[in-house]
Every structure is written in structure tokens, then in C-alpha cells.
Amino acid sequence: MKEDFILPDIGEGIVECELVEWLVEEGDIVVEDQPVADVQTDKALVQIPAKHAGRVLKRYVEQGDIAKVHAPLFALEIEDESTPSQPEKKTEPKPENQGASPATASAKAGYEEDFILPDIGEGIVECELVEWLVEEGDTVTEDQPVADVQTDKALVQIPAKHAGRVVKRYVEQGEIARVHSPLFRLALSDYEDHTPTAPAVAQPKAPEAVTQTRQSISSTDENRRKVLATPAVRRIAREHEIELGKVPASGKNGRVLKEDMLRFMGELEDEPGSKRKPTETAKPKAATAHKGDVDIIPVKGMRAAMARQMTHSAQTIPHFTYSEEIDVTELTRLRRSLNQRLESQGVKLTVMSLFIKSLSVALKRHPIVNSHMSDAGDEIHQFADHNIGMAVDSPMGLLVPNIKGVQNLSLLELAEEIKRLTESGRSGRLSPDDLKGGTITVSNIGSIGGTVTTPIVNAPEVAIVGIGRLQRLPRPNKKDELEIRDIIQVSWSGDHRVLDGGTIARFCNDWKALLEQPNDMVLWMV
Template identity: 50%
Template sequence: MTEFKLPDIGEGIVECEVVEWRVAEGDAIEEDQPVVEVMTDKALVEITAPETGRVTRLHVAKGEIAKVHAPLFAYEAEGSAGAPDEARSSATTATAAPEAQAAPSSPDGASAPSGQTKDFILPDIGEGIVECEVVEWRVAEGETLAEDQPVVDVMTDKAMVEITAPEAGRVTRLHVAKGEIAKVHAPLFAYVPEDAAAEGGASAQAASRGGTSTAQTPKAETPEPRSVSPGGTGKGPHGRIPASPAVRRLVREHELRLEDISGSGKDGRVLKGDVMAFVEGDGTRSAAAPARPAPEATPAATEPGEVRVEPLRGVRAAMARQMVASASTIPHFQYGEEIDVTELLALRERLKPRAEARDTRLTLMPFFMKAMALAIQDFPLLNSRLNDAADEIHYLPSCNIGMAVDGKAGLMVPNVKGVEHRSLLDVAHEIQRLTGEAREGRVAQADLRDGTISISNIGALGGTYAAPIINAPEVAIVAIGKSQWLPRFDAAGDVTRRAIMTVTWAGDHRLLDGGTIARFCNAWKGYLEEPETMLLELS
């Protein structure tokens, strides 16, 4: 019998109410068949069956509260009708491939009893996300796990997500290789819980003392452990090179192989000192391990003229779909302007020490955002959106200004919520947080949702002009070019040195016209060219 545990059904949701059971105890179920409807504090969610079988028990009655990660219902998988009726988690492996039917070894060499290996099921990691790409495994098969230890980094079409271990134990299998696609609600990796491994080892030792085997099948002969001389590299008593998870991670960070490093510990265990000695050139390679070729000796990966193919996935794939939809469904028009930011640069220089004293980096972006939020008060059409039928204008209650960030996962547009109510220092602090997270590809879903207007600071990379594409369903976006010191005439007709910044707007021509953009840009420009005037508008 398998226990189905209520998965993560939304960010920050820890419980929900059972609204309606679609099945009863004893009913047969098919894979993906609706089983129960639950109500969170945000929406009604339908839970489906993970596989074909028969319902044996409903743990939570209609109208009661179900906890995330707690058993919701029990079922008997198809083909296991004669199996013992023991309670197992929904992540327990029901059947195993012939080559994997042998019970995994526990850390002390004893075999873990069958049925104690658990599959970690990839939970819901974002609204509407059904699959993700495995970017990096932080562990290898055979390594031990601590509760909440990072196990794997996966990339959705929105952000990088770090998956952690649900409990302490030992990894027995990685179901999805690096670079491949993992499905939500499908097994991601298998592990033996720490308690189960300890119990398995105790049972094995008790059976050994009693001189009898608890298994019905003949006991396989156990080969004698290989003798490994101190200071040499060996496979150890468990058929693999002994090394702690920390050492294995260090080996991966230096792009080495354990087989190349001589272990000075017991049974040839590779220690941290062995790795560092090898890196520094003091270590010696194992005689059995072939030397790795020097980088210059590596043959070229591709022949001249050969096309290298790389799948479009994750954030870049999402951006491609978003930009195609925006450019093909929204009639864009552009509007350009020059802004004199000489006074703004001087003001920022005066305020920077105060911001740094509060551990905040003060750039020009907080000024751009604050001035925009003030200008929107007089031009609310810039902070609105059309409904799907394009027959209603929805004026948004808050000014959530997005900023395009070029991170390692691709282009992301997190937004600062409620800029009109925040202080300049608060906006700067939030920009600093969002920029750091976006560059690491780890922005929370809440920070990517509900943007109302966007800024693309292409000038930070050196661009002067750009024609940005609107971040739908928003109605406008502005691209900011780099600031340049250029000659300009002052009021007396004399040539003077001024800091000039170019901006280019893109507007949704279904809702905005050139006059609206021009008047709004003039108001925004006024705040930036004379930044002290913003003080008059602050509440």
C-alpha cells in the first residue's frame, strides 16, 4: 500500500481544505484521474492520481484541513494486490528494474531491507510549471545527505530553483541526468533514509549473530573486502573510492577525478589534504588511473564548419515565447528623448555615502523608478493594461516597476512593488536585492509577477539607443542609454559641459498615442533634470 502525500500546491501554502472527494475507499483509479479538490487561500486545486490502482483509505474527510507533505490518501498500485499491507510513503519505489532489485548498501556495508528506498518526487515548483531542466547535481550516488542539504539545481522557464533533501539519508540513484528534463510529480532521485539504513544495519547484524537469514531466497556469498595498502587509491569495501561528500564536492569544483588522486586514509579514503596536494602538484596519480590529457592536447570538439546544436530551455525559452507573443500581438511605437542628468549625478554623489552607511548601493535606477512613479500619478494610463478581449482598460492600484537584469540564467524582469509608497533608500535596497538574485537566476516567483511598467537599462552595458519590446501585458517600456558628457548651450548662449542620457520608449498603440507618451516623458524628465522637485511630491 502506498501513501499519497499532499504535494506543494503553491508558494507559501502549508495547508488547504478538502472540498470534494471524487473517489471513495475501494474505488479503482487511473493515472491522472481527478481524485480530490482542495481549496487553498488562493484558488481551488484539483489533485490527480499518480498511477493506476485502487483507493484503500481517505485520510482527510471532506471539510477538514490537509497539510502539505502529509498523507492525503492511501492506494494500492495496480499489480501489487498481493503485496503486504504496510504503510509506505508515496515516494516509495513500487517496482524496480531487474538490475536494481538488490537492496542498496548502507554506509556500514549492511544491506538495507527492501522497501526502505524512497523516491523523491519533484514537487510543484511554480504556478503552471510542469517540467524543468536539471542544471547541476550537488550530490552523487552513494553520498550521504543531511536534512535540507542542497541536492540539485533545476531551471524552470522562470528561474533557477534549488531542491533540498527532505530528510537525512544516503543517495542511491539519480533518476534524471544533468542537462535532461525532469517532470513535476515524477521521481527525481532515490535515497535510503538515515533511520531505515540504521535499522537495516541492525537487522543484518542480528541475523548474522543468529546464524540464520531472514530472507526466503538463498543468501548470496559476500566477497571478502579488498585489501588496500595505506596511502594507495582503492575501491574500498563497498566497491567505490571512499571519500566524504565534502571531498567529492571539492573534487568536482576543481574538475578532477577521484580515480586520479591517491588516498592517504583508511581503505584508500581520499581526504581533503590529498585533493589539495594534488591540485598544488604535490600529489601523485594512481598507477591504475590514466593521466588526464593536458588541455592543449585535447582534440577539437568540432570539425571546421560543423554546427553546434544547443537546446533552447529555461528562462531563454520563456523569453523567446514572451517576445514573439508581444511583438506579434501588440502594435508597438517608439518615442525618443534626451535627458540632462548633470544635476542628478551630482545629487547621487552627495547621497552615496549615506546609503553606503546603511549597506545600500545607490545607483541612478532608484531615481528613475521614483520619478516614474510620481509621473504616473498624473498619467495613470501608463500604469494600466488591456483585458484579454481588448475592450476594457484596467487601471492598476500599485506602481510595480520592473527592471531587466541580464543574469546567468538569461534575461529576467523582477519588479519593485509599490514604488510610490517607498522611500528612495528603500527602493535602492530592493533593487540591490533583486539584481543579486536575478544574476544568480534565483528570483522568487512573487518578484517576477504583477509588474506594471518596465525599465531596460541598456546603457549599463554601453548602448546609446535601443528599441525595446513591451513586456506584455504591460503597455509601455523604456530603454535607457548610457550617459555621455556632451557640449550644450546654456541660458546665456555659452557652450557648457553637460551629462546627456538618451531614452527610448515603446508604447502599446492600442491604448497609448504619441501625445500621451510625450507628455508623460516630459513629466518624468522634469523630475530627473531637477531632482529636488521630487521632494514636493513625496508624502
Template identity: 50%
Template sequence: MSTDFILPDIGEGIVECEIVEWLVKEGDVIQEDQVVVEVMTDKAVVEIPAKFDGVITKLYYNKGDIANVGQPIFAIDTAGNAVSNAASNATKSAAAEPVTEAKAEAAAVAPVAETKAASANDFILPDIGEGTVECEIVEWRVAEGDKVVEDQVVVEVMTDKAVVEIPAKSDGVVSKLYYNKGDIARVGEPLFALSTGEASTTVAQPTAKQPTAVATEVARSAGGEFEAPQPAVAGKVLASPAVRRRAREQDIDLTTVQGSGKKGRILKEDLTAAPAPAKASTAAASSPAVAPTAGGTRTEPMRGVRAVMARLMTESVQTIPHFTYAEEFDLTELRLMHAKLKAQYAEQGVRLTLMPFFIKAMSLALSEFPIMNAQLNEDATEITYFDDHNIGMAVATKVGLMVPNIKAVQKLSLLEVAAEVARLTASAREGKVAPADMKGGTITISNIGVVGGTVTTPIINKPEAAIVALGKVQTLPRFAEDGTVVGRDIMTASWSGDHRIIDGATIANFNKRWQQFLEDPMQMLTVMR
């Protein structure tokens, strides 16, 4: 079965390239890391190697054509019987058709399948979210050789928004994992290969230093001799990007390696015979030891949710004029009612926290102040008002801050809101929030009180117009109507608003209405639909 090779991202910002030279033809047998084509970007000429052994079945472009990143560039049949048939056909037709040097070498390095072959299908990483072009491999749930069934989760990947589980599309055996944990995978490229046929048995892997009988016969029947490996040209190292990467990982100087490929090209197997990195000299060993430097550092890349949070927060404060407003809420009555309802619904298996009350009360207030549920466009020329109150909750997770939102709160009961709070909180803490739950928020609630904060200046979750941060609830002394001092449950709500469409009076009046619902929960229950 033929598998398309998707042209990968070959440089930052590069979306297309020109085909400079095909180094193979349709029907040629190739091996892993063999260079298939040279392409030219606006920066350099790049060699594109094969990712596995097989037979070239289709070249989608001609020399001089423009190929697009993310589109198929050639097709390769990775089934073992195709390789075997190609080698057999080459032997039979050698006398009739002259064999080129390239074909002789391809036959020399091609593996010969001895038994039934598997049908291996590449799983192409799909578009897993609007605007997502890459993701990080968080965890492989399987290993090469494992059997999987349809819809079984194969891998967890992390985008800039959430951790997503990728399932298998069919039953089969995992024949190849193209990335390691922590690697960055690109949308549109193969993620893993799944063999859906019978697994193949031992596959011979002859090297170019000892050409197979097929290759030798092909060369001789054409009236020529097999070309022995040649050393690399002085000052120039021929090797594929994968070989160069492996050499870097093993600290091998490629200029010291004898290449066994055509014109001295260095292959993967040549690295195993490469000289080990030189040890520290005796003179250096005998020199006085240098005292270790105190206070080391550790640098790691910004990826996934943390990276997108950094970008969006920077953009928010640079483009939205923030202003802050804070007010104390007396939640004594709400906490008394919550305690009764919490115990009652716990017997029914419902976990009722204070957050559903905050969210539902906010929705009631938004109905009276629609500007708080509006958004300004990028040009600051239009305001869009939303009928649905999609209220977001900022949740600290193992992968960074996530803000899933509850859709259409105005249509939900208090218990329905509680169920959504529980679902989204659990998903967020596992880093597995569905993309749909992250989109379409209209206003956000952040709860710094869970970690002990009281007052803060939150940053607006752009393009929303406002965000509120809830402080911790404290029992503080307050004067009663008769002048006595009593303990009351006090919480501070800290607002940040977009001063382009919300003024101080609006946010103060909106907050006051929200406060009334929370301080007098019976009033909230009365107007609730």
C-alpha cells in the same frame, strides 16, 4: 507515526489515474522500492514503489477508484517499532491465520528494528508561489544525520520566479533527503524527512536470499515452505522504476541480473552483484584511434527563472504590438545634486544611487498620465487603471533576469524609495526575491547603462503597457545658449509601449514630463509629497 504517500506526477499533463491492483494490504511490512500499487493512466499502467521501509497503515482507495495526483494514496508507518511489532504479531498469529505468499515474502525482506525507533516525519514541499508546481534543488544546507532547529534553513530551491529558502518546521534530525542537488522536486511530494524522536541505532537488513527466522517461522507454521528466489522470466525484467534508474546510472543491463525478489524481481542489492559493463574488446583497442572532433557542444535544460523569462518574453512579443520611442536626457544638474546628497546620506549609512530619482520622477509623471500605469485584459476589451505605482526594476542575477517592483511609489519619500531599491537589488542578486515582490508590477525600468549600452528596444513585461531602458550616462559636447561648446551628461531613454492603448503622442508627452523632473530636479523636489 504514519506518513501519507502523495501520488506523484506520473506523466506530462496527467492529473488522475485508476487503481488497477494493490500489491499489498493494510498491515503488510514493505521495504524501499517494493511495488505497492499498479495504477492506470490514459497512457499506460504504472507501478508505484515505496520510498522507504515500513508498515502499510492505510489504503485510501479501492481497486477501480480514481486517484488524483498530489493527493495521498496510501499511508506508511516508517517507525522501526512498528515494523518490529508487525513481524512479532505475524509470528504469534501464524498458526491461527494462514499466511499468503505475499505476506511471507514481505516478512522475509522486512528489516527488524533492534532498539528504540525514531519518529520520522516527511516534510511535504508546500505551494511556494502562485502557479508553481515544481522547483529545482539549488543547495542542501544540511546532510542526512544533521541536527536542525525550528526555522533553520534546510534547502534552497529555485522556482520559475526566484530562489526560495525552505526552513524546518520543528527541531529534529534529518533522516532522509529525497532529492540530490539539481533534481526537480514536485509540490505536494516529500522533500526531506525529519526525525523528531530519539534516533534509532543499527537496523538489520536481511535479504531475501537468506530469510530471517521470523519469515521462515511464518512460512513453516502455515504448513508450507519458504519460496526461494526465482530467476526472471526470459525476455521480461521485473524491477521498480528506482532500480531501473540506478541500473541506467551504473550502465547495468538488467537482463543479465539475477533477481532475488518474488518471481525474479530485481532488487537494489541485486545490482551490487551484477557483472560489470563489458570493456572495449581487444580488437577495438587495437584499431586505429579516431581523431577527436573539434568544436564540442554542451546542452543544458532551460529551468527556473530563465525558462519563465523565455516563455513570457515570447508571449509578450507575440500578443502585444510593440512600438519604440527614444529621447536624450541631460542629467547634468541631477548628477550634481546627487553627488551632494550621496555624500551627505553616506555618513548616515544610506546608499543613494540615481535609480531612486528615476523611479520617484516616474511616479510623479504617472499621476498626470494614468494610461501609462494601466493594463489591457487578454481579450483587449477592458482597460484597468491602477492607483498604486508599482514600479519594477529589471535586475540581472545569477539565475536569470528578475523584475521585482517597489509598491505604491506615489506614497514613498525619496529615501524610502532608495531603501526599497537597495533591498530588492540585494535580494534579486542572491536570487531570493520574495514572491510578493515579484507580483503586481504596473510599469518597468530596465538599466542597460550599467553594462555600457546606450539605446535598445526593450520587451514589455506583460501585462504591463510600457517599459523603459536607461542607457549609460556619457559626457558629450553640446552647444550652450551663447554658442559655446560644453560637456553635458547625456543619457538616452528607450521606450517600448503597447500600441493597443498607448499612442506615440501619449508616450512622447509622458516622457517629456518625466524628462523635465529629471533635468530640473528642483522642480521634482518641489512637487514631491
């Protein structure tokens, strides 16, 4: 039995993705849950598994093209039923098309229709129209992409609901389009053809219609989809009128990364004869810089999402801060000793793994710190699992993936998970689950620089700690003799609706004792 594999939901608010790599060829046999393709969203690289076992008959989307959620990705001949007669019985009768065609034709014929911008993500009420893919007067087919719009989460492509001719565009490029409002006006094909009879409507078969639509889409976007790049990178290229094919790519399989684009733009600005001409969205970027010029940087995408989250946290959470100095001399010695023993296994413990594991041990004594405050502010949700988030500086901006169930992980397991999340974050491969469900956050700002910080609590969490850089400083020992010790400063921010100064002080004292006497940590890890 032949069946089309429909691309499922791969993340909240995501309606399309780029097909990075096919893991199977046409004609290959696959088993259930076998990975068949890698797709790239604006947030992560996602692996798509086969729903059933069978043989791959046809791949509908080529590598580098855009695949749409809830659209066919490939055709599969399922192993259970291989007789050719059964598919014919299922595909030939189309009661929906045959029964509804006269009514549909009569309903559609003879009028124009406004295209209403549909829901494009949970909680999204407006978006920016980045680019029109059709002009007024153009003829479009059903499901043909007509516009690219940018939300705070992703670049979304809007398809036509019906075939017809574009009469009027209500929103101009660069303007804000509102969900559930008219986007453009369409003269339906049934009206222009003057053939609203039942045979004319029922004549094309469903599989042929899908094939024709797919061909028209791929031919329309052929030049724009050659180079591997995320929608965010493509948006930058459009804004600055840069051909992606000219940008030197450093990513896997020739993928153009955001750093490649920014590096290339810098080189272009240095060229005196640059051919780039500013578009509406790139007007603030003058071709030749003069003293006093101002660059206007739109706040969009991940930066906009982070800005809203931090503004919400700062405005709704009554923050208080608490700082402490911690001597980690014994901790660094323990880490060196453990790494010498683990060297033969190819495993390396980082200081971050010891910070996070000791934090989890301290949370067992002070579970209130591992909490969320409800949106209404009338409930505290205290969690048994320690899902400890860590800030990662990624090409898409600041991300905070979290390590699930730290209290159940060994130091080696924790080190491996930290390594995975760090590498995935920097390469844009974090899954949506990696970013959800955090209960407390650690920001190791000291890996870049600085000693003291005032971090903003990541709502609905109630506490965050910033770790400063390690310093070699003189400190008195028990004999009042000066010694050079390894010192860090830690800076806490807390939600004063849930925590108070005494709670954070006691919690930090226990954490400090574990870091300064790391051998005692073993007693609590059993």
C-alpha cells in the same frame, strides 16, 4: 506528538529542490515560523519555516540532497502533546492499508501497467527526457526516481508510482515526452511475487516503508548529489560528462555555479588530451574544433521561457517607439550631494533609484501608463500601485524583478530594495513574488553600453523604457554658450492598443522635467 513536516509548494511548477543548508540540528528546539532550512530551486533560494513549535527528531534529507515537494523533510515532536501513548494510537491503525489491501492486491496482481507522465507544472504539456535513472529490467521501489525531465522552468525528477520491474521505456534520452502519455511500462511487484494475500500486503508498517524508500533513493543518487549545485548546473554536467566534484566551486558552502561550470568547460576545451566523450545531447560539441564547425545550442530552461515571452509580446502587441534626450547634470550633482550627507550612515543612492522614483511621480499624473491589457484585449486594468520592474542580468539569464509600491517608498527605502533585488538576482536568490505583479519596466542598458534601444514590451504591461549610457556632451546654455552637460537618451516602447504617441510624449515630458529639475520632485513626493 510526533509529526512529519511535509515540504510545501515553493513555487509554480516546482516539484523538487536541493537542500542547501540545515539551520537546525537533530534535537534542537524550534519555535513556530522559525527558519529550519535553505533550499535551492532553479529560480531562487527559499527559506523553509517550521509549521509548529517543538523538537527536531530526525532530518530525512541531508545537505546537498534533493528534497521533493509534498514529501517529509523532517520529523518534529510537537510541544503540545508529549505523552508516548497517543502517537501509538494514531499510527498503529491504518484503515486505508488494512481495508484496501486485499482489493489492491487483487487489482494489481497479474498484470503490467503503463506509467503515465503526470502534470509537472501549470500549462506544461511536454518536456525533454534528459536522463534515464533506470534501465529496462531494473527493479524499482515505490517513489524511486526513474527519470529526469527538463521543462522550460525547471529540471524535474519523475518517481515511480509503484514498486516493480521496468519492462520497457517508451521515450529515449533526448526525446520529447508528452504529459498524460505513457513513459515506461512496469511489471508490478505483486504479480512477480505471487503473494497477493492480505497478510503479505498489510505486513510492513507505514513508517518502515517510508524509511526504506528514502534509503534506496539516497543510495541510488549518492554519487550524483555530493556536490552542491542547482539542477540546471547538474544538467550541463550530464550533457558534457563532467564530474561536478572536479569543478572548482566559487559559491557559498562549496556550491558550483553556472559560471564555474562554463569556466571549467573552457579549460577542458583548451586541454589537448581531454577525456570527455560526446553524448547524444553533446554531439554538436566536437572534441577538436575545425574551421566551419557549428555549435548547436539547445534552447531550454530560462532561455526558452524568455524566448516564448518575447515572441508572444512581439507578435501580439502593436509596438510603437519614442525617444528623448534628457540632461541629467543637476540630477548627478544632487546625487553626489546626498551621498556625501549619507556617507556616515553607510547608505549610497544610485542613479537608478532616482530614475525609478521620478518615474513613479510621473505615473501619478499619467496613470494609464501603469496598466495591463487583458489577454482577450477587451479590458485595460489600471493599477494604483507602481510595481516597477528592472532588468537584471543574472547567471540564469535575463530576469525582471519588480519593486512593489514604489509610490510609498522613500528614496532610502527604494535604494535598499534595488540593492536587494540586484544582489538576489545575480546570486539566484530571487523569490517567486519578486518576479510577479510588475506594472511597468525600466531597462538600464546604459550600465553596459549603448545609447538608443528598441525594447520589447513585457506583456501584459503596456510600456517599457530603455535608458542609455550617460555621455558628456556639449550643449548650448541660455546664453547660447556651449557647456559640457551630462546627457542620456531614453527609448520608450508602448502598446498602441492602450497608449498613443501623444500620451507617451506628455508622460515623458513630465518625467524629463523631474530629472532635469530634481528639486521639483520633492514637491510631488510629499
